[in-house]
Amino acid sequence: MFRVALSALLGAGLIALATPTVAQETKPKEKPKALPRIAVDDPAKLKDDADFATQGEYEGELTIDGKSEKVGAQVVALGDGKFSLKGYHGGLPGAGWNDTKPNTHPAARDGDKVVISNEKGEPMGDIKGGVITVSTDKIKGSLKKVERKSPTLGAKPPEGAVVLFGEPGDEKNWQGGKLIELSDGKFLNFGIRSKQSFGSFKAHVEFRLPWMPNSRGQGRGNSGFYLQDRYEVQVLDSFGLKGENNECGGVYTQYAPTVNMCFPPLEWQTYDIDFTAAAFDADGKKTAPARLTLVHNGVKVHDNVELKGPTGGGQPEKATPGPIQLQNHGDPLAYRNIWVVEKK
Template sequence: MSMRSFLALVCCLAVASIACGQEFKSGIEWPEPKVVTPGDKPADPPSDAIVLIGTEDLSAWNGGEKWKFEDGVATAAKGQIKTKQKFGDIQLHMEWASPDEVKGSGQGRGNSGVFLMDTYEIQILDSYDNTTYFDGQAGAVYKQSPPMVNAMKKPGQWNTYDIIFTKPVRNEKADVIAPARITVIHNGVLLQNSYPIRGSTHWHKAPEYDRHKDAESISLQFHGNPVRFRNMWVREIQPIEPTFVPEDSEMVRYRADWSTEPITATPPQESESDKEEAGKKEADQKKAPKKEEAKAEKAKPKKEKMKEEAKPQPKAEEPKQDAKKSDKPE
């Protein structure tokens, strides 16, 4: 490369750097994100996951001995089971299948459910060509929000749920100031998109927020149908927190839901043409009343104008003499 070409390249890069502007730096210092090794396949548990149903047994569950377990598959029977460990904010993966043989209809066909914090139910149901109420079919936040679509596989085939859940935010009095939120992906299809849960999911009454701890069990329901489960694991979500935040920074991230914080949008920068247009609008607005008065004056009938002109004009007041001064010359 010749010296002339080199200098031309340097000049181009300098111009491009100036055009791009100065790099924004927030001043916030962050810890290095920890390394998590993903599974060999997307459904396999990553290195920091807690396995709830794996290849060995149901020892992670209270009541697990009541269910049938064989070759890594747990089959619902004789009551609800709950995890021994308690959780708050989580990422949950699970696979489930309705019975191969179709029996019953509506809520009586392949019915179960996964409860987060032992309170908020995502419905499990054989919703393949099975009519029922929409906020009670597979992927629904039970009795609150139907799934956006029906992504159910045929009876007997394995379905996947990938769930992101954040617990409700409470104040010092334990009142909920930000709702729990849930995202549900069924067989790779989004069903619930950060849905704000209205409270506990009851069959017999309206939702309301019950008081519970910041961490509670995950539970699986037995609803009379031998629904099967396998490859179920959970990750506890721990938001990354800054190690240092400048006092003048407006980019502080809180653990509480951002919906509880006022968010002020940055006003857009006005170009010269925008300023000129705004100036014209302002001038037109000032002229508008005068134009309206002129139009109103023109619209008056001739007789009314003649009457106004014929009205006697008030005489100008004569200036008053200063009482302190004498009328006589000195």
């Protein structure tokens, strides 16, 4: 009897094992739809854009664990009502930040305000009317929106300077130079080279990045300021990013800026450059590398660094001078107030 029962159980088991398992159909996950490209170079077109009004820099004081502390914040628009908020202890980059790791928080629009979340996804504050308000068990306070200006914005060319673009008509100083006519003025285009070439020089340039909230990385306000058409100082909307060697203020692929001084899109920015050309002997052998000091929006981000050779897309190093190039990378920037003082 026991053997019969065992045989029956084994048989049932074999039958069960032999029965094929019907696999459930798994649908492939749908990739999130890419947001449409937005590229706006005229601030007048964004006067009613709530996300544009929210993005930017904020300063104020927060009480953290009972202690008052100055704090800066950068709110980066990511498109479709979403933002990234980066908080800096001590103040904004170049204006008090103590160089500790910033705190990053997601934020999203909810009606007429933007709600800031903590790492658990819980609300910890909001942005409304140009004010960030934070209220948690440990952190309380508010920050107000500010618009910083570079201390060299509008710098006038000194006597003897070569003015490459100071007013309409100066576009003639560039190969392919044209005017960009916007609601607030006439500016210089890009994808052009100066007709005049330069050896060692000091230079001033002002540029304005476009509003491209749906774009990321190298596809967000990309251009470049080429020294002698050989060495690129990157121009890019890297507002609120880490500050790498391929971001704004970086010597492309060679040196990251010591601090990311990129302002928000559609705010005028400055580069003040001190460039020493590479030296060559009579046989054409390089005897000294080119050197660069760069001040971005009034803050020195490179101090007499040795350039390791031409950057990507740059012309070969030679003893001969070279032109300035304003790179075209497909994004709508504007340039103005460009002048050069040649060094003896």
